[in-house]
Amino acid sequence: MSSAPTGFGKGCHLHLIDGSAFIFRAYHALPPLTRKSDGLPIGAVSGFCNMLQRYVEDNTGPDAPTHVAVIFDKGSHTFRNDLYDLYKANREAMPEDLRPQIPLTRQATEAFNIACKEMEGFEADDIIATLACQAREAGGRVTIISSDKDLMQLVGDGVEMLDAMKNLRIGVDGVREKFGVGPERVVDVQALAGDSVDNVPGAPGIGIKTAALLINEYGDLDALLERAGEIKQPKRRQTLIDHADQIRLSRQLVQLDCKTPLDFGLDDLEVKDPDPEVLMGFLTEMEFRTLTRRISEKLGVEAPVIEAPKAAEAEPVEMPSFDDAEYVAVTSAEELAPWIAQIRERGWVAVDTETTGLNEMVAELVGISLAVEPGRACYIPLQHRAEGEGLFESTELAEGQMGLDEALDALRDVLESDAIVKIGQNMKYDTKIFARYGVQVAPIDDTMLMSYAMHGGEHNHGMDTLSERYLGHTPIPIKPLLGSGKSAITFDRVPIDKATQYAAEDADITLRLWQIFRPELHKARVTTVYETLERPLVPVLAQMEMHGIKVDRDTLSRMSNAFSQKMAALEDEIHELAGEKFNVGSPSQVGGILFDKMSLPGGKKGKTGKYSTPADVLEDLATEHDLPGRVLDWRQLSKLKSTYTDALQEHINSDTGRVHTSYAIAGANTGRLASTEPNLQNIPVRSEEGRRIREAFVAEPGNVLVSLDYSQIELRILAHIAKIPELKQAFDDGLDIHAMTASEMFDVPLEEMTPDIRRQAKAINFGVIYGISGFGLARNLRIPRAEAQGFIDRYFERFPGIKDYMADTKGFAKEHGFVQTLFGRKIHTPEINAKGPRSGFAQRAAINAPIQGTAADIIRRAMIRMPAAIEGMPAKMLLQVHDELLFEVAEDAVDDLIPRAREVMEGAADPAVHLDVKLVVDAGKGANWAEAH
Structure with a gap:
């Protein structure tokens, strides 16, 4: 980070870090029972220190802060409790193993030589608000590192927010997207909508959307309350009239105090380098071996020796029998409320979605299942259809379901809360489904990826396999519910009682697996792999998949026609070489011509008594006769046509006009990603026809495609390793x-x-x-x-x-x-x-x-860092194909994107691994993929 000029003023950049958010994110991110050798819990402190170190490493260069502070809450009683004694009354108690770690996070901040501030009687948000306003008035810039929606009222005029978990910068447009109004009216919307987390009452029955509509229509809260009698909807009108005083009180509770009497000034927050002796001393005391070693290398000092304590065994997790499990359907807000309360109390929830299909871009959400403890889960049916009569299927919704919007609004806070971990099996699917309905799910844990990090190469990581292997339980199969063939139905046609047992069991299994896997990650020494290479990739890939890439249908159609003509010409040539007509697409007929009629060597018949003519056999024969080579050429064109130029047209999304591939994170044992539905990684590039298929992948008007490709990365890794x-x-x-x-x-x-x-x-x-x-x-x-x-x-x-x-x-x-x-x-x-x-x-x-896997890890690290690096640019990362990343970028931003993306890719191994051979990335651009590559 940069050094500060004398006195805070124009040109200064203040970073304000929400300390409480850092602490809770760190607490929920690491395995439980992480303790020092003396038994003191330190999991949250470890995560907090890692987050501070990443923050320091990520904030260098010309835009680095000149001033920075971590702001904490101090005590639980503030002036708001004097205004309203029930303020935050429903907050769950702090976890017992977190309580002793709170003062250690303060010590950690001071050890990093970062200003650490808190004030009795005032919330951290008020301190942040006061400092932000002071910095703005002094002519400086402010970045608030938090995702707390209450702080969004400060955004604008040199103040922005950074959601570090999502690598998302929040400006005025982001606030408007969240609340439906600009930052200056956020308080009005919050006063109406209230806040169940902080127990701010608001106006009963009015949510964020309705509040925004009202404020946009009447201008501000005071005008709305004065003219409440003009509102046409009787219930809404009466609510505002009856609860006007409560709404005004709510405004006082949510309004941040920009006049907090601080006992320090902006100049006290100057960026300072840490004292190596102090920082090493603290890290050594905490027994953070890996972090101590890494930071000592950064500081250029010798790492202290920390003797390793004996590894403690993870406490066994007791699980109730599946026979005793309780699975219920939740069909109203009243029934859902206690589940949400327990989720907040626990700080985690297993969640699963049921949909009408496997394509996340078109599948409709049918229901949501939740589990908060092993053996207890619920299913929230949302869009199940009523049973039809005879041959006719009903389009009406079945009775006894929550409204879709009502359920999502009720769950939004817990699904988006930084303080609550959402646990799933293949969470990329669920996060994309929720994102299409306007809910951004984070932070997450993924049992599929936990298993992959621990057991890559041992078995597959699907839920059924994991359940049978680690829980000794065979899950309810889906096939009997949906049927098969022409009689198959989608999940919205499954009766709610049967759907409840199936869906709730999925959430229950996921939670049980999580409780087993979470401590096992630490014992298997793959926590870092999971937390730096697996889990953070989920939101990156989800965003890439939702972006998709534009494919020109006309180009594909012309190619298909050209391939058909070439195949017909090749068939004529093959028939002439064979001396008779036969089905070139039949391997057995090809074998009959080659081995019976032409008596070429190498003919082998299978169990069916017919010849097998795989590519390797034809390649060997191609040196002796022209016909096998022509058959290979015909097969290649046939595959290009059926697999790509014909099939890709079917994959073009009717709404977006783009193809949306899906990446399997846990597919290949080495960490390589696998592209499916459609597979865009195996488009042949060695033949001219194969390379031409990439011409159909195009940029939108005004944009170009940019390809960045590692040059001979596996040979470079080989040179280093060997x-x-x-x-x-x-x-x-x-x-x-x-x-x-x-x-x-x-x-x-x-x-x-x-x-x-x-x-x-x-x-x-x-x-x-x-x-x-x-x-x-x-x-x-x-x-x-x-x-x-x-x-x-x-x-x-x-x-x-x-x-x-x-x-x-x-x-x-x-x-x-x-x-x-x-x-x-x-x-x-x-x-x-x-x-x-x-x-x-x-x-x-x-x-x-180790070679291919290291290359895969490097490009994963690059992809995870890329969204933050290109934030604010008119550019999107679209595809990953082995060692290549493909972007779509505005024409006038290409020269900015290439060096920025190249820097991320070439530095992706650092600081975890220092390669003896420099990574080199080649770049190209063009109107289509073929030109760019």
Whole structure:
């Protein structure tokens, strides 16, 4: 952070951090039972310190603050309690293990040498308000780091908010989106709507939307109350007349005090560097080993030695039998209220949505299930349909359901509250569903991703698998409820009683899994992986998927027609080569022509007695006859047409005109993302026809697509992990790595390099990463097997570090049952000690996994940081394809986006891992994806 000029004034930038929000977010983010060796709970302190350190690291450069303070609440009684003795009366008691950590968070703030402020009798919000107003009057800028809606009344005229959890900056437009009015009228809307969290009464029956409508119509609260008799709706009119004094009181309760009598000034909040001795002393006392080591490196001091205490066993979690579970339907606001109260008391809730389909962009919300303790869950039916008669399906809603808007309004505060963790299984789906209905769910925990962080490579991470494996319970299957084939129904047609048992059980299972997995993350030493690589990726991917990418239907249609014509021409050529007509799309008929009629070698019949003609067989035969090669060409065009140019047209969303792929976070064992429905990662780019498909992916008018792609990232990681000096030097010198490898291996000077020799070296470079055999390389290069094996042998002679890496990695995997990326991701190798071919495959996977997994982790880290880096720019991150990120950006902002995004990508490994080889990102732009890449 930057140093402050003398005296606060124009050019100064004040950051005000909501300390209470930091504390509660930290408390709910880390595993329970995190304690010092003397038993003192420190989980919240640890999270708080990590958040402060990230804040310091993220706020450097020209826009860094000159002044900063963390503001805390002190005591529970303020002047508002004197105005209204029930103010905040329904706040749940502070968790017992959090209470002793509160003073430690103050000490932590002071150890970081950041101003730490609080005042008896005044809330933190009032101190923030006073400082913000003082800074604004002095000509400075203010950033309030909080998501507290009460603080939104301060936004405007040099004051903005930053929701650090969502990396979202909130200006006047953001306030208007939240409240329906500008910041100057937020107090009026809050006075009418009240606040159940703080027990502000407001006007009974009037929510945020109605309040905004009234204020926008009448101008302000005083005018509204004076003219309440003019309101046409009788109930609303009478409510405002009867409760006018209560509404005015509510305004006093929500109005922030900008005249708080502070005993310090803005100049006391200057940014200061921490005293290394003080900060190291505090971190050492708290026994924060990882954080102490990381910060000591940043400060350039030696890290103190902290002796590790004996690991404490996690307390067993007692679970009631599923036979005794209580699942109920909640059909009214009165029935929902106690569930919400218990959620607030606990600080977490398992939540699940039931919808009409699996496509989040079009599926309708049918119901919501909640669980607050094992064995007790509810289902809130919202849009189940009444049963029809005969062949006719009813479009009427079934009786006994809450209104959709009513339920979402009631749940909004807990679903959006920073102090309440929302737990789900594959939360990306649920957050997208809620987002489409205007509810931004955060913070979250995801049992699927917890399992993935701990057990990647061991088993899949679907709820049914996890329930059976870790709870010994088989969940209610969905198929009997929905049916199959032509008689299948959507979930809104399932009777509410059956839906309740199914949906509530899902929430119950999720909560039970969470209670098991949360402490296990710590024991498995993958908490950091989960918290830095898995969970923060969820909102990033959800936003990307909802953005989608524009696809030109006409371009796809023209390509489909062109492919059809080429396929017809190829069919004619194939028939002429075969001497007869046959179905080119039939593998068995192709086999009959090749092996029976033409007597080509290699024909094998399967159990059905028919020939099999997979691509590798045809590739081998293509060296002996033209016909197999033409069949391969025909198949490639057929796949491009059916899989892409035809199918992509079906995936264009009718409302957005864009294609919205979905990314599976827990799909690949190595951490690579998998694109589905449609798969946009496997569009072939080696053939001209395949590359042309990317021409159909276009930017909106006035925008361009920008592609940023890591250059040979896996080879760079290999050079680092295997400690290969020649490769490191080549990358440092910016050499053509494939030409350099060829020169090293084949003793050919760079100036005499031929394309054929370079191509062989490239195949070896990438083949070695995947543990390629001499047989495999021979097939790729279409050379004799002995010659290919000779290439590999010479490669290992030139670069012995690679062979050592491979041997060490296989040995580690055999001993421990997993391998790791540089960032600590575990990829389990359960078949590493198996017999036969399975062991060979497992060994090759083990060799590749740390390299490919580290590359996947790096681009994940870049994606997680990217939204904050491009915040405020007319740009959106649209796609991730292996080592590439694709953006859509306004034409006049391209030159701003590329260096900013490149900086994030090239620095994504830091500070967790320092690579010996610099990461390099290539950039391109164009009207379509083909031009940009």
